[in-house]
Amino acid sequence: MHDSTFSDVMSEVLEIREQYVRDRSVFVEGARMVRILRALGATDEDLEKIRLVSDNLSPDPTLPFRESKNGRFCFDFDRSAAYRLESQPFALSAEEDFVRHDSGQTRVFEEIGDDLQGNTAFQALLAFKSLVFREVPTAPRPKLDYGNPSWICTVFNLRTISTPDLVGEPALEGVHSDGVDHTMTTFLGCTNMTDDSAVTFLHDMRExxxxxxxxxxPELVLGQCRHRHFLDTLIVVDHERKHSLSPVSAVDERQPATRDMLIFFTRKPVLEGHISHPYDSLKAHDRLPMVIGLPSPAARGELVGAGGPVAGGTARWA
Structure with missing residues (x-):
């Protein structure tokens, strides 16, 4: 990749980041993401492979209409690196604005393997997210350690499935937050899914x-978007915007419909008293190691956010 192209893409990423700081969310179309990820090291071969990585998922521990895997990663900006963390159980509570039948339960997911974490497109997605959220001021969550320089990123690879007997719900919990600081959702593909399925709605925190x-x-809806093209990506300041999604519907109702996503939950490590405190290790994974370098713009000052949280108006993305 020529330096000029990389420089152009870094300028584009900074524009995306500026919109994120201003609006507290940003939707990036897939074609734009492809260009950015290539500049960040994604190969054409791996971009094709990541489309199909969801074919290797496992049954979800609590949702019958979903297949899943997850993995934990650490953003270590002091070393300009991201690395794989050891596997831990996962918990999300009503206290974190997540109300569902399995709120507060300790869930154990099958682990993401090298087919995903070794994929250069996935690694470029980690690098892209790090560039967008780094040093963005946000409303702090209770019981998170904002004095800790590390950031924990829990990645979910999810397939939501609707069948003639079961409705696939990307967000069965309805309006919610994800218990983190920054949520990023990236679309990998779908089969037999209608054009009006899986719309994401952003809500004021009062919802x-x-x-x-x-x-x-309707007065508390701040925007909506729909992931419909490969790598369409939404990033949200999670403690300033709640969200909800409509179900997955089938074009041919006699056949299953599927929707494949990558979800990147990023937050500071937790403090004692947080539901995830027993499951928040920063130890590297001994069986599935991975370390990648994280880029940063040449002018560090460009990364500094302009002010605190901004009240956003209504936005709509096609």
Whole structure:
């Protein structure tokens, strides 16, 4: 990759970051993401491979209409690196604005393997997210250690499946937050899914948790978007915007419909008293090691956010 192209893409990433700082969310179309990820090291071969990585998922521990895997990674900006963390159980509570039948339960997911973490497109997605959220000021969450220089990124590879007997819900919990500082969602593909499926709605924090997507207060809807093209990506300041999603519907109702996503939950390590405190190790994975370098713009000052949280108006992305 020529330096000029890399420089152009870094300028583009900074523009995306500026929109994220201003609006507290940003939707990046897939074609734009492909260009950015190539500049960050993704090969054409791996871009094709990542489309199919969800074919190797496992049954979800609590949701019958979903297949899943997860893995934990650490953003270590002091070393300009990201590395794989050891496997830990996962918990998300009502206290973190997540109200569902399995809230507060300790869930154990099958682990992401080298087919995903060794993929240069996936590694470029980690690098891209690090560039966008780094040093962005956000509303702090309770019981997170903002004095710790490390960031924990829990990645979920998910396939939501609708069948003639079961409705696939990308967000069965209704209106919610993800218990983190920055959430990024990236679309990998779908089969037999209608054009009006899986719309994401962004809500003011005053919206009541667990409200279904179609029963929310229109006055509290701040925007909506739909992941429909390969690598369409949404990034949200999670403690300043709640969200909900509509179900996955099938074009041919006699056949399954699927929707494949990567979800990147990024937050500071937790403090004692947080539900995830027993499951928040910063120890590197001994069986599935991975370390990648993280890029940064030449002018470090460009990374500094302009001010604190900004109240956003209504936005709509095609």
């Amino acid at each position: 009541k948790n667990a409200t279904r997507w179609n029963e929310t207060d």
